[in-house]
Amino acid sequence: MSDFPCELSGNVLVVTLVGRLDTNTSPQLEKLLAEKLEADPVKGLVIDFEPTEYISSAGLRVLLMAAKKMKSGGGKLILCAMSEHVQEVFDIAGFTPVFNIEADRALAISAGRA
Amino acid sequence: MAAAAPQPDIAIRNLNALLEVATQMGKVIDLDELLELIVTKTTAVMDAERSSLFCYDPQTHELWSKIAEGLGSGEIRFPAEQGIAGETLATRKIINIPNAYQDSRFNASFDEATGFRTRSVLSAPLITGEGDVAGVVQVLNKTSGEPFSADDEKLLMALGTQAAVALQRAQLFQVQLEQQKTHEALRLAADIQMNMLPRDDEPFLARKNLEVASYLRPAKEVGGDFFDYFLVDDDHLALVIADVSDKGIPAALFMAITKTLIKSVARTGLKPDQILRQVNDDLLQQNEAGMFVTIFLAIVDLNSGEVAYANAGHGHPYQVTTSGEVIKFEAVGGVALGVTDMIDFDAGVALLAPGSFLVAYTDGVNEAMDADDAEYGYERLEALLHKKMADSASLVRAITDDVETFVKQAPQSDDLTVLVYRHR
Numbered sequence: 001m002s003d004f005p006c007e008l009s010g011n012v013l014v015v016t017l018v019g020r021l022d023t024n025t026s027p028q029l030e031k032l033l034a035e036k037l038e039a040d041p042v043k044g045l046v047i048d049f050e051p052t053e054y055i056s057s058a059g060l061r062v063l064l065m066a067a068k069k070m071k072s073g074g075g076k077l078i079l080c081a082m083s084e085h086v087q088e089v090f091d092i093a094g095f096t097p098v099f100n101i102e103a104d105r106a107l108a109i110s111a112g113r114a
Numbered sequence: 115m116a117a118a119a120p121q122p123d124i125a126i127r128n129l130n131a132l133l134e135v136a137t138q139m140g141k142v143i144d145l146d147e148l149l150e151l152i153v154t155k156t157t158a159v160m161d162a163e164r165s166s167l168f169c170y171d172p173q174t175h176e177l178w179s180k181i182a183e184g185l186g187s188g189e190i191r192f193p194a195e196q197g198i199a200g201e202t203l204a205t206r207k208i209i210n211i212p213n214a215y216q217d218s219r220f221n222a223s224f225d226e227a228t229g230f231r232t233r234s235v236l237s238a239p240l241i242t243g244e245g246d247v248a249g250v251v252q253v254l255n256k257t258s259g260e261p262f263s264a265d266d267e268k269l270l271m272a273l274g275t276q277a278a279v280a281l282q283r284a285q286l287f288q289v290q291l292e293q294q295k296t297h298e299a300l301r302l303a304a305d306i307q308m309n310m311l312p313r314d315d316e317p318f319l320a321r322k323n324l325e326v327a328s329y330l331r332p333a334k335e336v337g338g339d340f341f342d343y344f345l346v347d348d349d350h351l352a353l354v355i356a357d358v359s360d361k362g363i364p365a366a367l368f369m370a371i372t373k374t375l376i377k378s379v380a381r382t383g384l385k386p387d388q389i390l391r392q393v394n395d396d397l398l399q400q401n402e403a404g405m406f407v408t409i410f411l412a413i414v415d416l417n418s419g420e421v422a423y424a425n426a427g428h429g430h431p432y433q434v435t436t437s438g439e440v441i442k443f444e445a446v447g448g449v450a451l452g453v454t455d456m457i458d459f460d461a462g463v464a465l466l467a468p469g470s471f472l473v474a475y476t477d478g479v480n481e482a483m484d485a486d487d488a489e490y491g492y493e494r495l496e497a498l499l500h501k502k503m504a505d506s507a508s509l510v511r512a513i514t515d516d517v518e519t520f521v522k523q524a525p526q527s528d529d530l531t532v533l534v535y536r537h538r
């Protein structure tokens with residue numbers, strides 16, 4: 001099962017990905033992000049991968065869309081706390097240099113504020 | 115004025131009329147036909163001049179009507195709070211208006227538009243078996259010229275209940291019909307997609323210096339994986355394996371575009387890294403949905419066994435030699451196509467000795483999962499590749515069988531594709 005708890009830290013929205021981000025759960029995240037960013041266009045969006053078990057290409061697509069959306073609004077998307085396994089998926093797809101990736105949540109939030 | 119007790123003959127007439135209408139409504143499943151039947155029968159049974167039927171749309175909170183008798187065809191829609199119909203819907207009670215023009219709730223615009231003169235109005239909710247309000251039925255002007263009576267109220271309420279049930283049934287049927295249509299469209303799309311894959315009886319496959327085998331099984335009806343093989347010229351074979359983010363119709367369309375672009379660009383004689391760069395730029399021209407595709411592209415020199423390749427974020431293929439040695443294709447830089455523009459792809463080169471296999475696959479293989487969410491993984495795949503195989507087809511079958519044995523009864527979560535080439 002997947003769950004995406006959200007927390008606002010100043011003008012940075014932190015979304016934690018619990019569980020799996022695959023074909024079945026990605027649409028939920030896509031909808032959640034669209035709603036949150038619509039309601040409150042924050043400056044920084046942080047996605048915390050600490051409790052993430054798995055990410056598929058469908059999940060990568062949602063992140064890519066989020067990055068584009070943040071960029072077009074003058075904000076930025078920062079990913080953080082990836083496990084080796086999740087990092088590997090990013091590496092293979094060649095996504096690592098495309099995204100802003102920080103080691104942990106605190107670093108990601110301060111990068112989002114900057 | 116107190117309502118008189120119903121006359122026995124009137125009560126019998128009403129009961130007969132109700133039975134007849136209920137029987138007829140039970141036979142009609144087409145929604146438009148049913149709406150028309152309800153309106154005409156209501157007018158006749160109620161001995162009125164006109165009837166209108168308003169259906170409630172809970173999604174938009176509107177009332178809509180296809181047929182307001184005498185107004186011709188076309189649909190009218192208005193907010194569900196509006197007018198006498200709106201009040202009937204909200205209160206779930208019948209409203210009997212003996213003189214419309216003396217009632218502030220009455221909207222005379224329909225009369226003005228049609229030249230009809232409304233005298234009296236009887237407006238009843240259509241309450242379903244579950245107690246939901248499906249809409250409102252209104253009858254105008256008793257032909258006798260009298261206002262509607264208490265008996266008329268009872269009759270219209272009873273008629274409304276019948277109509278509500280029939281309406282609900284017809285709407286349910288329509289939803290099912292639409293689902294069936296969608297299902298058929300998906301199946302058709304899946305057929306078209308499978309037909310886009312190269313045929314296994316292409317004439318060039320009969321050549322003695324090559325051997326190609328492949329397998330693709332989508333997880334859903336319409337998948338995002340694809341593979342392709344085609345001759346670039348007489349001595350060069352292109353091998354393509356790819357995985358579009360996500361599945362379904364949008365992924366299938368993106369796949370079709372990508373496949374077509376690769377083939378046409380490859381035939382201009384460019385190298386794999388140059389082909390991927392150009393296809394990436396083309397794909398980015400119109401990619402609102404943020405789709406992307408990982409691709410491994412190789413062009414094999416059929417005489418020398420030299421493989422020129424490039425990789426757009428796809429899992430690395432393997433080379434399996436005749437002595438059972440398993441070698442990963444050296445990683446070369448590249449991002450999935452459709453992500454970002456103006457990127458370069460690195461060029462890779464490998465040499466296949468005669469008898470060696472090139473094994474390409476999508477993540478449906480290494481990420482195949484059993485019921486406990488354990489992954490098939492690269493180790494199992496590599497262990498299997500060490501075993502000696504007679505030909506490409508046996509190798510493809512060995513991989514897919516091994517994955518199937520591993521996942522057991524777990525549902526297939528991703529498309530699974532294997533493409534094997536053997537240099538002879």
